[in-house]
Amino acid sequence: MSQNSAPMMSKSSNLSLNEDTYKADFSGVPSQALDAIRMRLAQLTHSLRKIREDLSKAELPQWYALQAQLNVTLTQLMSVTSTLEHFHDTLDATAVYPLPKFPTTSHEALLTTLLRKKYTPEVDEWIQQSKEASGLDSTQLDRKNIAQILQKDKECTKWALDIFNEEFEKYNFKGLQTRKEQLESGSPDVEYTLESQTRKHTSAFVVEDILNFVYRGEEKEEKSSEEPKATVSQ
Amino acid sequence: MVQQLSLYGSLDDASYDLFVSTMTTVSGNPPIAFAKLSTVWIPNPAFQIEGVNTKNQLVEQTRIKLERKLPLSSLTSDDDGKSPAKYTHSIVKSLVGDDIPIEYKQLKQHIGELPRKADPDAMDVDSEESKPVSAAAFDDEPWCVTIADIPAAGNNRKVSMQTINESVLMSHVGPDTSITSIMGGLGYVFQYQYITAGVKFNLKHGLVVELQKIWNVSESSKKQVTKGGFLIKAFINVGKATDIERMNFTESVLLNLQKELQGYVDLAVPDRKSMDSRMGFE
Numbered sequence: 001m002s003q004n005s006a007p008m009m010s011k012s013s014n015l016s017l018n019e020d021t022y023k024a025d026f027s028g029v030p031s032q033a034l035d036a037i038r039m040r041l042a043q044l045t046h047s048l049r050k051i052r053e054d055l056s057k058a059e060l061p062q063w064y065a066l067q068a069q070l071n072v073t074l075t076q077l078m079s080v081t082s083t084l085e086h087f088h089d090t091l092d093a094t095a096v097y098p099l100p101k102f103p104t105t106s107h108e109a110l111l112t113t114l115l116r117k118k119y120t121p122e123v124d125e126w127i128q129q130s131k132e133a134s135g136l137d138s139t140q141l142d143r144k145n146i147a148q149i150l151q152k153d154k155e156c157t158k159w160a161l162d163i164f165n166e167e168f169e170k171y172n173f174k175g176l177q178t179r180k181e182q183l184e185s186g187s188p189d190v191e192y193t194l195e196s197q198t199r200k201h202t203s204a205f206v207v208e209d210i211l212n213f214v215y216r217g218e219e220k221e222e223k224s225s226e227e228p229k230a231t232v233s234q
Numbered sequence: 235m236v237q238q239l240s241l242y243g244s245l246d247d248a249s250y251d252l253f254v255s256t257m258t259t260v261s262g263n264p265p266i267a268f269a270k271l272s273t274v275w276i277p278n279p280a281f282q283i284e285g286v287n288t289k290n291q292l293v294e295q296t297r298i299k300l301e302r303k304l305p306l307s308s309l310t311s312d313d314d315g316k317s318p319a320k321y322t323h324s325i326v327k328s329l330v331g332d333d334i335p336i337e338y339k340q341l342k343q344h345i346g347e348l349p350r351k352a353d354p355d356a357m358d359v360d361s362e363e364s365k366p367v368s369a370a371a372f373d374d375e376p377w378c379v380t381i382a383d384i385p386a387a388g389n390n391r392k393v394s395m396q397t398i399n400e401s402v403l404m405s406h407v408g409p410d411t412s413i414t415s416i417m418g419g420l421g422y423v424f425q426y427q428y429i430t431a432g433v434k435f436n437l438k439h440g441l442v443v444e445l446q447k448i449w450n451v452s453e454s455s456k457k458q459v460t461k462g463g464f465l466i467k468a469f470i471n472v473g474k475a476t477d478i479e480r481m482n483f484t485e486s487v488l489l490n491l492q493k494e495l496q497g498y499v500d501l502a503v504p505d506r507k508s509m510d511s512r513m514g515f516e
Binding site: 206209214219 | 242243244246247272274297382425426428448450459460461462463465502504505508509510511
């Protein structure tokens, strides 16, 4: 992966050390690539933070909510990866250095972090882990062989995915009919709903009217145009 | 004296089957069909009843309700040769109209207002043949005597809370053993009557859910008050109003049921004035 870069730095062709007259030339900055990556990284960190917050809550969210969140995060991670791949050449060719104005002494730690090219120990560890997991011995195989093996692996994955989709189409995972029955009958998907879900009961009367009769024998006057009888005072 | 905590709701006729199966599932018990005759009595207006007692305190005059079980066979007109097992909750479903095969005269016999035939022995035989439901056949059936107070006041009550005095009248003696003469002795006269038929479910913690259909049976006409639907009553009786713990627990049991049925049947607290059986002052 390419080294990320901070906007405060730029690739410049005409560098003057005179601070007053110095004007930074930002034309060489691959701003389009950096902006695209920054946006995707911001999304990714946001959703990762949300997952961490969800998991640290006393009451765990529902499993499907977590799964949905994880799906979003994985999609964003893929988007970051593909963006990085897309701008691979540009970013690889970009050299990063600080501007003269940068407060080197007061922010040395920040500067060294930003300019660091060596992987941090945990990143090294991840790379090592994935190399081991691939089952390829890089000491014995050369680059060409490895690329070949990876290509084969990709093909195999693609084949498996196709087969899966093909099989998935054959079965019906919803409703009461099998896929075969559905195709034969030619009827479109019928939505089966329980009666209890559609049944909305209506009230035929007001409860108070009934109770008035039960407790006092007062009958509700139906379609009478006369003045209602004086109700019993409380 | 019991405290009755209750919630009411309504259900349309078409939803009956679904509600019965829902409640059977929820309660784990089958529905129990029932039918009863309720008669309501008021203080005899012929008497001049003082509104205050000797201490100058207001005396509330209250209606008295007398209830007696009716056999389920009385709900259908074609009951000849049918086994008792036939009288299930499905019988209630068929009762949708105003008509009910119980006559005003029969009911009057129940309370003894209409004179029966002179010889009680002969009448028993007659009635068995002519009318399957005769009041005489139920002379041993006890009456349940009920006096209810107006439900407790308060704006944010989650359930209706009513004090009820109940007693059972097993038997009575004297030259005239009719219920009318007994009530007459207490200074009460008949006001109106109605028939309730329905099903009930017994749930845990003494919770009872009743589906009721009510008919107003008067001399001239029979009219179903709950036309097109059922009255739903969910209630629990608590022995003592002072048993706060029990009251709170009971309230939460009712609220749980309300929550469980939410969106399907909405149980609510009715206006307390509609449950006031006092005479009032005019």
